[in-house]
Amino acid sequence: MAWTLSIPSDIVQGYPGDNVSEIGSPRAGGRWYRWHMTTELRVLDPSEWDRWYGVLELAFGGVPEAPEERQLWRDLTEFDRSLGVWDGELCVGTAGAFSFRLTVPGGASVPAGGVTMVSVAGTHRRRGILTSMMRRQLDDLRAAGECLAVLTASEPEIYGRFGYGIGAYSVHAAIDTNRVRLAVPEGTDGVSLRLADLTESSAVCEEVFAKLVPSRPGMIARLPGWERLPLMDPAGDREGASPRQCVLAERGGEVVGFAHYAIKPDWSFAGADGSVNVDQLMGLDPVAEAALWRFLCSVDLTASVRFRSRPVDDGWQHLVSDLRRCEPTVRDALHVRLVEVGAALEARTYQAPLDVVFEVEDAFCPWNEGRWRLTGDAKGAVCVRTSDPADLALSARELGAAYLGGTSLVSLAAAGRVRELREGALVEASVAFGSPVAPWLPHGF
Secondary structure (H helix, E strand, C coil), rough: CCCEEEEEEEHHCCCCCCEEEEEEEECCCEEEEEEEEECCCCCCCCCHHHHHHHHHHHHHEEECCCHHHHHHHHHCHHHHCCEEEECCCCCEEEEEEEEEEECCCCCEEEEEEEEEEEEECHHHCCHHHHHHHHHHHHHHHHHCCEEEEEEEEHHHHHHHHHEEEEEEEEEEEEEECCCCCCCCCCCCCHEEEEEEEECCCHHHHHHHHHHHHCCCCCCCCCCCCCCHHCCCCCHCCCCCCCCEEEEEECCCCCCEEEEEEEEEEEEEEECCCCCEEEEEEEEEEHHHHHHHHHCCCCCCEEEEEEEECCCCCCCCHECCCCHHHCCCEEEEEEEEEECCHHHHHCCCCCCCCCEEEEECCCCHHHHHHEEEEEEEEEEEEEEEEECCCCEEEEHHHHHHCCCCCCCCCCHHHHCCEEEECCCCCCHHHHHHHHHCCCCCCCCCC
């Protein structure tokens, strides 16, 4: 990738060579030259990782991560799937991908590229660097046979132009435990709770997590090494809170749930005003989850339970006596991109019979453009090219948003982003694409 910049003679001094050419005197007082600079996009070499990751840290504020956290991400880095853009010896762009398996509606586990660690140096913006990395990544994912790409976005507006749609949302909330009461289901008293060492309990917690992965679209199976992520608790990131703690929920000698949390002490003139900050809470059934919520809402010397990244249909919302006092906030979580439209739509099932022709627009991945006939139901689906008249017109971005069942095609149509070309097709497809449970991404990557 090459770019040129026109600069005056007093600046170009000191940069002689074949990459500089005179272009005349466009203004009085100095001659002007064109300076040809070339950047190189290449697969990351392990020896370059520290410089590469340093560019990423700088792009996200420049605060160095704790050594143990930095080591974790180095260990998880898939070097053959990581890209760097270099201006000479200077790294000016970063992007990586993880080899994930993503749960889709119907419970199948589909290979997906987890796009991550994307940054462009502030000195090299608006030069096509991000576009070149996105282009290379999607080409590589397609070559690897991965029909989906997913990411979490620090700035959501960036990725729509590359065909990513918001496929899953999450809820953040703070339960005011001084004013809110919980109505737990019958059987909760039959669940026993015990505090456990965070590291020593890791294996049983991972077993619970693994059992839940097929239950919701958007969940990602943890590959070896990823079990270290919930244990990462740098002291410098706690902001006055305790080290991370673990409570296990058990029934009949079996672990049926767990919660990872920290306690942040605080005091007001009226007394204790601390908070319980929940990192993860998983239960194999509603009773186990309710027992964990009840425990967290009753921790001594605290007045709130705060958490992020819960499913939008999470059961706690129906346990609390006053949802307003919990201040729930919804935000985007997982962005989804169909790399191969046909393969992706065939990989999931549909909750109602469906026979629809999509007219797909996809300028960034033109192999997806055109008409596709999707025929499917709860047992499976077939998606093939067709010359039949289209029923719905939309772009790859809308397909990504609707893919996991968390965003309805009807709501996208209300924003003018899906056009109905056959009467009735919109509702038919919207119902079929839905999911009985909301998609959820429990943790970032």
